[in-house]
Amino acid sequence: MHHQKRVEWLDTSERQIPQEYGISWTAQPIQELPDKLKELLFGKKQQKYFIITQNPDSGYDDVEGEQYQYDNHKPNFRSFVEGSNFIVQSKINEVNHFVGYGKVGTIVQSKDTTKEGKSITKFVAKYSDYTPFEEPKIRTDEIHQKMKDQKSYGGRAPSILPIDQSLFAEIIGEDLIENV
Numbered sequence: 529m530h531h532q533k534r535v536e537w538l539d540t541s542e543r544q545i546p547q548e549y550g551i552s553w554t555a556q557p558i559q560e561l562p563d564k565l566k567e568l569l570f571g572k573k574q575q576k577y578f579i580i581t582q583n584p585d586s587g588y589d590d591v592e593g594e595q596y597q598y599d600n601h602k603p604n605f606r607s608f609v610e611g612s613n614f615i616v617q618s619k620i621n622e623v624n625h626f627v628g629y630g631k632v633g634t635i636v637q638s639k640d641t642t643k644e645g646k647s648i649t650k651f652v653a654k655y656s657d658y659t660p661f662e663e664p665k666i667r668t669d670e671i672h673q674k675m676k677d678q679k680s681y682g683g684r685a686p687s688i689l690p691i692d693q694s695l696f697a698e699i700i701g702e703d704l705i706e707n708v
Contacts, residue, residue, distance in 0.1 A: 577696040578604075578614045579626075579675065579689045592616075593628065593658045599640075600649040603686040608653065610635055615691075615699050617667065624667040629700050630658035671699060 580598075582590045588597040596614075598605055608614075615629045633656025640648050675681060680690045 576611075576613055577691045577693055578608055578612055579617050579691055579699075580608070580614050581617045581685070581687045581689075582627075583619055589652065593630075593660060594655055596653045596655075598651055598653070598687060600651075602688055603682060604680055604688040604690055605651065607680075607690055608632070608635075608651075608688045612653075613696060615696065618664075620664055624672075625664035626661060626667060626699055627664045628658055628660035629696075630655045632656065665699070671695075674698075 580596055582592070582596055584590075590596055596616075598608070610632050612632045613629070614632065616627050617624055618627050619625070620627075632653045634654045636652045636654065638650050638652075640650050642648050674695050675685070675689060675691065678689060678691050678695070680686065
């Protein structure tokens with residue numbers, strides 16, 4: 529007995545990768561491809577900067593400075609990938625503060641069920657780099673408005689908020705040079 533699957537072969541012989549993408553025809557890991565080429569190949573540009581909300585009473589297995597847990601019910605969970613830069617927002621005495629920033633190293637995925645018995649996928653983002661602020665920074669009304677102005681904000685603040693590079697730099701207080 530033979531096992532067969534129907535496949536559709538794509539003819540890519542006429543496709544040329546423009547010189548501006550700066551790669552040769554040698555194989556490269558996807559993470560090392562220039563952003564312009566990732567956008568050409570995969571459509572949407574991958575997000576690089578986020579504000580994640582991490583509160584001690586959240587019920588998630590968060591470890592300050594080490595890891596962030598979330599699930600597939602959180603908006604923007606697919607965008608938060610290995611290599612993402614993030615700023616941690618947390619409540620201190622009922623006031624939102626930024627407590628540190630870093631980069632996601634690895635993400636471990638597991639299956640679970642909710643209290644209602646529904647299937648859920650959980651993710652644990654382990655940090656490869658983390659820098660706590662010397663003093664937590666209060667989230668000002670001005671910064672909050674800039675967060676609300678981000679495309680992915682929606683009706684209420686998501687736990688994983690994609691932000692632009694300039695807001696990331698403003699919050700951490702450093703000028704950033706984009707890696708090409």
